[in-house]
Amino acid sequence: MTLEQQTETSPTDRAEGARGGSRSSGEPALRLVGLRRQYGSLAAVDGVDLEIGAGEFFSLIGPSGCGKTTTLRMLAGLVEPTAGRIELYGREISGLRPHRRPINTVFQHYALFPHLTVFENVAFGLRERKIDRREMSERVSEMLELVGLTGRESAKPAQLSGGQQQRVALARSLVLRPEVLLLDEPLGALDLKLRKQLQLQLKRVQREVGITFVYVTHDQEEAFFMSDRVAIMHDGHVEQLGTPRQVYEHPRTDFVADFVGASNRLRGSIVATAPDGCYEAEIEGVGRVRAPGVEDLAPGTRVIAVVRPEAISLEPTADERAAVRAIVMDLAYLGDHVSCVLERADGPALTMSIGGSELASQGLEVGEPCEVSWPCSSMWLLAEG
Amino acid sequence: MSGRLPRVSTVMTGIVLLCLYAPLAVVIVYSVDKEPALIHWTGFTTRWYHKAFGEATVREDLLNSLEVAAFSTAISLLLAVTAGLWARRASSRARRVLDALTYSRIVLPEVVFALGLFVLFHELHIGYGIGAIIIGHVVFNSAYATIIIQARLATLSETLEEAAADLGANRWRVFRRVTLPLLAPAMLVAAVLTISFSFDDVITSTFLGGTNAQTLPVLLLGMIRLHVTPEVNAIGVGLMLITLTSFALAGIVTVLRPTGAGSLLALGSRAAE
Numbered sequence: 001m002t003l004e005q006q007t008e009t010s011p012t013d014r015a016e017g018a019r020g021g022s023r024s025s026g027e028p029a030l031r032l033v034g035l036r037r038q039y040g041s042l043a044a045v046d047g048v049d050l051e052i053g054a055g056e057f058f059s060l061i062g063p064s065g066c067g068k069t070t071t072l073r074m075l076a077g078l079v080e081p082t083a084g085r086i087e088l089y090g091r092e093i094s095g096l097r098p099h100r101r102p103i104n105t106v107f108q109h110y111a112l113f114p115h116l117t118v119f120e121n122v123a124f125g126l127r128e129r130k131i132d133r134r135e136m137s138e139r140v141s142e143m144l145e146l147v148g149l150t151g152r153e154s155a156k157p158a159q160l161s162g163g164q165q166q167r168v169a170l171a172r173s174l175v176l177r178p179e180v181l182l183l184d185e186p187l188g189a190l191d192l193k194l195r196k197q198l199q200l201q202l203k204r205v206q207r208e209v210g211i212t213f214v215y216v217t218h219d220q221e222e223a224f225f226m227s228d229r230v231a232i233m234h235d236g237h238v239e240q241l242g243t244p245r246q247v248y249e250h251p252r253t254d255f256v257a258d259f260v261g262a263s264n265r266l267r268g269s270i271v272a273t274a275p276d277g278c279y280e281a282e283i284e285g286v287g288r289v290r291a292p293g294v295e296d297l298a299p300g301t302r303v304i305a306v307v308r309p310e311a312i313s314l315e316p317t318a319d320e321r322a323a324v325r326a327i328v329m330d331l332a333y334l335g336d337h338v339s340c341v342l343e344r345a346d347g348p349a350l351t352m353s354i355g356g357s358e359l360a361s362q363g364l365e366v367g368e369p370c371e372v373s374w375p376c377s378s379m380w381l382l383a384e385g
Numbered sequence: 386m387s388g389r390l391p392r393v394s395t396v397m398t399g400i401v402l403l404c405l406y407a408p409l410a411v412v413i414v415y416s417v418d419k420e421p422a423l424i425h426w427t428g429f430t431t432r433w434y435h436k437a438f439g440e441a442t443v444r445e446d447l448l449n450s451l452e453v454a455a456f457s458t459a460i461s462l463l464l465a466v467t468a469g470l471w472a473r474r475a476s477s478r479a480r481r482v483l484d485a486l487t488y489s490r491i492v493l494p495e496v497v498f499a500l501g502l503f504v505l506f507h508e509l510h511i512g513y514g515i516g517a518i519i520i521g522h523v524v525f526n527s528a529y530a531t532i533i534i535q536a537r538l539a540t541l542s543e544t545l546e547e548a549a550a551d552l553g554a555n556r557w558r559v560f561r562r563v564t565l566p567l568l569a570p571a572m573l574v575a576a577v578l579t580i581s582f583s584f585d586d587v588i589t590s591t592f593l594g595g596t597n598a599q600t601l602p603v604l605l606l607g608m609i610r611l612h613v614t615p616e617v618n619a620i621g622v623g624l625m626l627i628t629l630t631s632f633a634l635a636g637i638v639t640v641l642r643p644t645g646a647g648s649l650l651a652l653g654s655r656a657a658e
Binding site for chain 2: 076077078097098099104105107108109111112113114115124125128129172173176
């Protein structure tokens, strides 16, 4: 059942549905221009420019206090921007009150109405739109089916589990066929297993309805798993924008590298530029390497070399590989892989992530010395600071 | 040791309860006693009720009391909800002022407020009577109602209202469909309280009733000045029944809506919804 098929009733409703995510003119769904929000002298959001494509699953991620939730609330109309514009398909919406925006929100703690049943919760917005009874109950039933809650129509929110409540909140917003759905840490209150399940379900629902999702989370892994693109926010501005892969493999700043979980960050300096976006660099405790990095690093620049834990292995040293000697300090079994902490005499400790079988074949023990290496091409250089 | 302490406390509790409720029992027993001299039990009768509520004054004053209770409760709830909603948006300084004004109406002697209104109404040439009594009752009733409504509002997350706005409800619809239903149980509790306070009040009603309006408790007070008749007991039982009825109705309403609305007693504990 597609959204287009459901919209054969009232003319206003049809227009609403037609806009719902299925525009394909290449025009972005949302455009944020110089968006700012100040609280006293503190800028919670400090000049954010973003374009979010129609039908995209877009995430705003960052540590708490980075401005991601304030940005989301400005999109919803719950917080007024101090400066800047928000455009929805080219139409300025920053001045509109929340109930006039074709944008809906799934709140962090679901915000289900405790005095209403599941059905009434989902029908809440439809009733405001004066949708007739028969159509309302059809649309509510379809939505409850989509989120797997058929049969719970007359339950009160308090009788549902956290995961079920979350799905009611999702259905309550989606039933209105918004042009953009905002999700504010919707899985934050759930346990890990349920989170994983609901991540899959959210992704599936988003694909099925084709609505633009703007997702806010502090969980980098969750954002990477679900999103087409992510924006990493820091101190009120966007630090880096890109696909999860771009952001993870090619972080532009030390903050991003740290935030996306690149735990091995070695210091060094640029010696010379090399072809194909690579540099010759001198890395402390490792030596001379040729590795790729961010653009425009001049010789002499102090840099951070990011080495991903899964790039490090016990393979013997060879050309084009950087190697270090270290002592195994800790081995943590994490199911599908083992995380090893390696202490070095001449530099910060490294984290290595290797498969359990590799560990067994190499007979690695805590307290034993070892030699590890990684391909230089897997490193990533970025300016320090 | 462990077996004895509860027994002592049981006995103590029993004595206290007996002392508290014995007077009520006496009133009830005498109101149905055939013997008018109030000395000993001679048999059951409903004669005093017929006699008491057959009198025009009693019936009229009962209606006055009902009217005062109904109007002062309605006005108090309106003021309390308005004040509560205002306080949520107000600065903490303004909130403290509101709190001070609210609590002062409970803490300061009622007789002072009654006297003040008496003088004020005289100066302004506002006549004494039912209207004046209603205003007088609103003074304390609205204070109790405000405290109850504010306690409930404190447990309600504004996110619910934001969610309603997000789903397309304008400000009035948000209030109508979310805020008001969530406040309803607290309003019910407040109403039960203010009705019973209003029914019970003698001081304000005496000061502001003037010569042409009298409530039932004031009548009762006048009657016992002469001597305690069985009719007085019957009227007393009548007052008790009215108050109990309002409690019972409130209880039934909350029992019929067990989820969401919250029960009368669990009101304060229903946080974080």
